[in-house]
Every structure is written in C-alpha cells, then in structure tokens.
Amino acid sequence: MLTASGCTAPETSDTAVRAIQRLLDGRAAAVLGHDRGGYLAALAPGATRLRAAQLKEFQNLAQVPLRSWEYRLGKVRRQGGRAVAEAELRYRIDGYDTAPVTAPRTLELAERDGRWYVTADRAAKGGAQQLWQQGEVTAVRGSRSLILGVGQDAERLRALAATADRAVPAVSDAWPGSWAGRVVVLVPRSLEAMGSLLGAPAAGYRGIAAVTTGERAAAGTSPADRVIVNPEAYGVLGDFGRSVVLTHETTHVATRAHTSAATPMWLSEGFADWVAYRGTGHPTGQAAPELQRAIRRGEVPAALPDDSDFAFGAGADALARAYEGGWLACELIAARWGEKRLTAFYRAVGEGQHRAGADEKALNDVLGTTPGEFTVRWRDYLRERLGG
Template identity: 70%
Template sequence: MAPALLTGCGTSAPASDAAVRSIQRTLDARAAAVLAGDERGYLAAVAPGAERLRAEESRRFRGLARVPFGSWEYRLGAVDRRGDRAVAGAELRYRVSGYDKGPVTAARTLELVREGDRWYVTADRVAEGGAEQLWEQGEVTVVRGKRSLILGVGQEPARLEALAVTADRSVPAVTAAWPSRWAGRVVILVPSTLEDMGALLGAPASGYRGIAAVTTGETGGSGESPADRVIVNPAAYGVLGEFGKEVVLTHETTHVATRAHTSPATPMWLSEGYADWVAYRATDRTAPQTAPELRREVRRGALPAELPSDGDFAFGGTPQELARAYEGGWLACELIAEEWGERRLAEFYRVVGAGEHRGAAVEKAMSDILSTTPRAFTTRWRTYLAHRLGG
C-alpha cells in the first residue's frame, strides 16, 4: 500500500542520484550516532517539528542504548520521490560486538522530507512482512554470561541472570557433542509477552503458544549470513522446571552450532532430532520418559510407517502430533549414534547439509556414511521404536 504522503496529484519517480546520496548521508550520520551512544546525533535525523516522532525515536534510542553494538549501518534500496518527500526501502544491518560474525538484517521502510539541502526522517517502521527489533518493544536489559548474552525487555534482572546461567551450561554441552568448530556462544532475546515474541519473528503469536523458544537464522550460514538468535517465549519457558529449561536451551544452542551445516537439503527429522539428541545426550532420561507420545502410539500398535515429514513439525498441528514428530526424529538420531557412533552421526548431518536436493542428499549420506538406504534405515528405525518404546 502506498504511504499517505504519496497520494494526491502528480507522479512519483525514482530519486535522483544526488537525492539518494543525501538520504544516505542522513542515515550514515544516524548510524554513527548509534555506535557513539549519541542520542542528540541520532535525533538530528528527525524532521524539525516532528515532535511525536522525536519522542518515539528518543524511546527507541533509550531502548537500544545498552546493547553492545559492534556495527550498525543502513543500506538504501529503492527510493521513490515526489518533490520534497520520499519513501525509501532500507536494510538495517547490525552486529553485536563479540557475538556476531555476520550481521543481523532487518527490512525497514523510511519516509523522508527535504528541508533546504538536507533530508530528514519523518517515519521509520518495519517493512511489510518484516519483524520488529527487541528495542522497539522497550528498554533492553543486558545480562552477560560467560558464554551467553541475554537481552530482555520487561523482565526482572534476576530472571535474565538465571537464564544466563542455564545458557552457559548449554554451550559446553553442545561443544562436547558437535565436533565442528562454532562460535561457542549464544545471544538470547527475551521479550515481555508471547505477542511480542511473534512481533520479533514477524509471525502470528498464536503459532508459538506453548513453544518455549525458537532459533532464528539463515541455513547454510557463512561469515556474512544473518546471525542466529534464540528467542524465548517468556510464558512457556517460565513454567518449565530446571531440567526442562536446560533441555530447551541446549536444543536451541545446537541449532546455533549446526547452522552453517544446515541447508534446505536437511530434513527436519534430522535437524530437530539432532538438537534433541544433543539436549538429552548427557541425561539419564529413558526413552519412554523422553518420548511419551510416541510410546502411546507404539503400545497401541500404531507404529509410524515413515520418518516424520517436515509437515509433521508444523506448529499448527496438535501438541501430540508435534511431540511425536520431535520424538521420532530424536530416536532416529539416537539409533544412528548407537549403531554407527556419535561421530558418524555428526558426519551424516554435515554431509546431508552439503547436498543440493533433499532426497538425493539423504540417500547419498546414508550410502556413504551409514552404508544403508533410506528404505532400509526406515525399517531399522521402526524396529528400534518397537524395541525402545514397546515394553
């Protein structure tokens, strides 16, 4: 939908090179002010007389002031100009110092006005289909763990500190299981409510009700890929006991560690199953304790015919269906670890992720690493389920 400032008579057109350069200078000065902690410089980009926006931007600046940014920049996209007004798409790119190898990227829509020879911001909002940033939801409290950085809004510091302690235990647990090099640290965001969690994900909050945490990031990550974030659902995470919290954060931290080797070729039974396998690896939980929903199905004679599909992991299904998908993936990875060894399991994960096409990648990895076929493995997995859960 076109912004109101572009309605009316006349035509809009791409901005001239001079206008684009001037707008970019305004945004560059704003970015420098963020890194310098200079609120006055940050607000200097706001159009004169735009008092409501100035108050909003002042709150936003205070929200992000404690976050240890290592970089912050705007990359302009298309700029549509009508006289002294313009609407621009921009990509905000930032890194948290000491944690991010690649930048987090956020799509923004900016409205601007020209006063004299300068362009000023009159609106700065999430682009359509984009996601909010944590500091847009309030002032960010920062807690530094030994291996974690916790950023929270509307949370008691003691709660964030306890989360950091749990996260600090999850990192070495993942490193002990995953043999490939990774950053060895994690950034965790804790919004105030489930609705705010949905806003951070750019998705309806209802889809995450009952989900304790999710990990965001780009699969097949390289040094320039968007950085991973673990986003905690404060309601669902808060009702867990200490064991449950540790399992959740170890699971999500595994996703951070394996991100560079996860690709569209990686089936969810493997990515989610491996994360659960790492989370439960050093615990004394039995298979019936860890896979109660799948055990019920097995004991009533409803042994699944196939490994869980990606669709089985959709948040829109019933909690029981979702639990069975995770449990099935976990037991598939446990089977590989027991029969072929933990290092073969990690190697299988990497080789699948290096493939281009799902079916061919899984088939090749099963042949090369496990000396089996998908059909034979599925048969073996079904037998394993019956053995582990049928008693």
C-alpha cells in the same frame, strides 16, 4: 553500496540518493556513538510524535553492546520534496556476531531547505519488530552467553545466562568443529511480544518454550543467530526442561552453517533433541511419551516424520510425535554407527544442493544403508525402546 541504475527509481537523482545515504550514515554513527542529539538530528524537526518514539528506542538500546550499525539503501521513490526508501538495517553485537543481523526497513523522508529528514521509520512489509522497540533492554552477560530481556527481572535473566552457559559446552562436546561457542538469547515481555519479534501470529508459538532464528552467512563467518524465549512457556518448566530447551536451541545455533534446504526437519530437530538429552540418563519413555503411547497401541509410524508433521498447527500430540521420532532416529544412528558418523551424516545431508536425494546419498555414503533399510531399523528401534 548503491548504484542509480540498480537501486533507485528513474525519477530519483543521484544527488538525492547520496544525500539520503549520508543522512542514514550520520544516524548510524549517532547510534554507535551514543549521540542523542545526532540521532534526533536526522528526524524532521516538527515530527513531535516520531521524535518522541525514536528517542525512546534510542534510550532502550543503551545496554545493547553494539559493534556495528549501518543502513544499506535500496530502492528510492521520490515525488517532489518527499521520498520513500527501502533500506536494510544491518547490525552486529560486539563479541557475539561475526555476521550482521539484517532487518528490512521502510523510511519516509522529506526535503526542507536542501536537506533530507526522516519522517517515518517502520519495518518493511512482512518484517519483524526489534527487541528495543518493545521497551528498555536489560543485558546480562554470562561466560558464554548474552541475555537481552525486556520487562524481565534481572534475577531471571541471570538464571537464563547460567543455563545457557551450561548448554554451550554440552553442544560443543556433541558437535565437534568450528562454531561461535556462544549464544545470544532474547527474552521479550510476553508471548504476544515474542510473535512480534518473529513477525508471525503469537498463537502459533503458544506452548513452544523457545525458537531459534538466523540467516545464512557468507563463507568464513558465523551466522548471527538468536534464541527467542517464550517467557510464558519457558517459565512453567523445571530446571531439567529449561536445560533441554536451551541446549536444543543452542544446537541449532552451532549447526546453522551446516543446515540447508536439503536438511529434513526430522534430522535438524531430532539432532538438536539428541544433543539436549545426550548424557542426561533421562528415561526414553519420559522423553517420548506421545510416541510411546502410540507404539503401545500398535501404531508404529510407517515412515520418518515429514516436514509437515513439524508444523505448529499440526496439533500438540502429532507435533510431539514428530520431534520424538526424529530424536530416536538420531539416537539410532549414534547407537548403531557411532556419534562421529551421526555428525558426519548431518553435515553430509546439509551439503546437498536440493532436498531430493540428499539424505539418500548421505545414508549410502556415510552409513552404508538405504532409506528403506534405515526406516525398517528405525521402526524396530521404536518398538525396542518404547514398546516395553
């Protein structure tokens, strides 16, 4: 995992690096073994405030079903008996993750009597909080879901699990092929706490009921995605709205391995909405009210939504029109070419190495059309579905 030439500063000896790695290995084993004493043994004896905070985090983790927990040591900078180490925390939830979640950490350490101790542990610059750093985690297992919440009523978490359990088979029916077939949902205490989990200002997610985070995984494994719920926006939705939200986000989990930098936002978000509304019989105008109002004013979009149209700062109305336009583009493909072609198109676009030309090639290879022709069809479809 570590080589002196690639991962350490010149002044840090191999001996010190190996000792620090052994310390972190012991700390990881203590987490998995629920060994309170072993976990605290890695911390500097006199660091009272640190030990209290770390003990609280250790206790908050009690209900999280961990399968693995490890630290991969990166660059180490040492000055005398002190060191600062960049490390990557990698953990997996048992029964759900085949690839680890990674969280960059910055550790400060001190050497005393020939032994290293942790004196500070924080998220690396630009990194995000973990759920157990926000409070005691309550875990509720569904048949196809795991709900992890902080500061939430258990009944509310059970209701979320029931909704997620219905979303998973709905997604599997629309997205044939291999995916995990299960979902992990995080429910923080508040909108502000949601922002901390995402490492971003909370204001950007006001009114957004949930988001999905994830990482590209190695071939043959499934990414460890997380659906993060905004308890404030999700809480004001009715049963139908909650079902749409969790089915949409679960679609992102299912399609992650086939979504790449070549995939435009109108396709990834539009497909997720298409799956969420598929088979519900929900009236198009009710699902696309902003775009319907624009169409009835004679304001038919000239082109498919651009990625910038999906920015949270674009304004609520513009953001809604972008989502609605992407959804109806996917509905058009399903109606005109069939659902199998829609999923094949999604996969084909995701196989592209670059954004430029990826959708054009997939439109030609899978649907036998061009971007210009497809845009004309889409604009006509908007008038047909929303103009009445």
